[in-house]
Amino acid sequence: MKIIDGKEISNQIKQEIKIQVDGIISNGNRPPHLAAVIVGEDGASLTYVGSKVRSCKQVGFESTLIKLPSSITEDKLIDQINLLNTNNEIDGFIVQLPLPKHINEENILMSIDPNKDVDGFHPTNFGKMALNMETFIPATPFGIMELLRRYDIETSGKHTVVIGRSHIVGRPISILMNSKGKAGDSTVTVVHSKTLNLESYTKNADIIVSALGIPEFVKSNMVKDGVVIIDVGITRVKDESAIKGYVIKGDVDFESVKSKASFITPVPGGVGPMTIAMLLKNTLLSRKISN
Numbered sequence: 001m002k003i004i005d006g007k008e009i010s011n012q013i014k015q016e017i018k019i020q021v022d023g024i025i026s027n028g029n030r031p032p033h034l035a036a037v038i039v040g041e042d043g044a045s046l047t048y049v050g051s052k053v054r055s056c057k058q059v060g061f062e063s064t065l066i067k068l069p070s071s072i073t074e075d076k077l078i079d080q081i082n083l084l085n086t087n088n089e090i091d092g093f094i095v096q097l098p099l100p101k102h103i104n105e106e107n108i109l110m111s112i113d114p115n116k117d118v119d120g121f122h123p124t125n126f127g128k129m130a131l132n133m134e135t136f137i138p139a140t141p142f143g144i145m146e147l148l149r150r151y152d153i154e155t156s157g158k159h160t161v162v163i164g165r166s167h168i169v170g171r172p173i174s175i176l177m178n179s180k181g182k183a184g185d186s187t188v189t190v191v192h193s194k195t196l197n198l199e200s201y202t203k204n205a206d207i208i209v210s211a212l213g214i215p216e217f218v219k220s221n222m223v224k225d226g227v228v229i230i231d232v233g234i235t236r237v238k239d240e241s242a243i244k245g246y247v248i249k250g251d252v253d254f255e256s257v258k259s260k261a262s263f264i265t266p267v268p269g270g271v272g273p274m275t276i277a278m279l280l281k282n283t284l285l286s287r288k289i290s291n
Contacts, residue, residue, distance in 0.1 A: 117136055
C-alpha cells in the first residue's frame with residue numbers, strides 16, 4: 001500500500017507555478033491576480049478562503065478578498081461580480097460556496113465571465129472540458145487527475161467507480177477519467193444515492209473515487225484487493241477528545257481499507273491540498289488568456 005501524498009505534490013506544483021510567475025514579473029509584467037468573494041461568516045468557508053489567499057502569496061500572486069454580509073441581495077452580489085468581470089487587473093475570481101439560501105447559486109455562477117471562472121463551474125467551461133478543449137477544469141477533479149499522473153497510476157482500460165454525481169466533483173471526474181490520454185481511458189461507472197446494490201459495483205472497481213460526503217462510508221468489505229482509493233470526502237465529525245472539538249473524516253474507512261489498497265489518499269492531506277494548487281494553476285491560465 002502506498003500513500004498518495006497530496007501535500008507533497010501540491011507543494012511541487014506551487015513551486016512550478018512560482019517559477020513561471022517569477023518569469024512573468026522579470027519580463028516587466030504584473031503577476032497573476034486572484035480574487036475571492038465570500039458571503040457571510042461560515043467558519044469552514046472562511047478557513048478555506050484564507051488558505052487560498054495564503055497560497056497566492058506563496059507563489060507570488062496578487063490576491064483580493066471581498067467579504068460581503070449574508071444579508072446581501074442576489075442583485076447586489078451580481079453587481080459585485082460584474083465589477084470583477086470588467087476589472088482588467090483581476091485575472092480570475094471565485095465565489096465561495098455555499099451561498100445563503102435566499103441567493104440562487106446557479107444565477108450567480110452564470111453571471112461570472114467564463115474567461116475569469118477559475119473554479120471551472122460555468123457551463124461554457126464545463127462544455128469545453130467535456131470536449132477535451134483547453135479550459136478551466138474544476139479544481140478538485142483537476143487535482144485528482146494530477147495525482148494519478150504524478151504517481152503514474154495506470155487508468156487505461158481500468159474500471160473506475162465514482163461515488164457521487166455532483167457538478168463539482170462526481171460528474172467532471174467521470175468525464176475526465178473517461179477521456180483520452182494520461183490518467184484517462186478508463187471505463188467509468190457513476191453510482192449515487194439511488195443506485196441499487198452499490199457494493200456490487202465497488203467490489204469490482206480497480207479505482208474508486210468517492211465524493212459522497214458521508215464519513216467512513218466505504219468499508220473494506222466493499223472493495224477488492226489492489227484497489228486504488230481516491231477519497232474526496234471531508235467531513236467534520238464531533239469529537240470531544242479532540243482539541244478543536246471535531247476530527248476530519250473522509251468517505252473511506254481508512255484503517256480498514258488501507259490493507260487492501262495499492263494506493264490510497266489520506267484525509268486530510270490527500271485530495272484537499274491539491275484543490276488549492278489547481279485553483280492557482282487555473283489562475284495562471286486565466287492570466288495567459290487575459291494577455
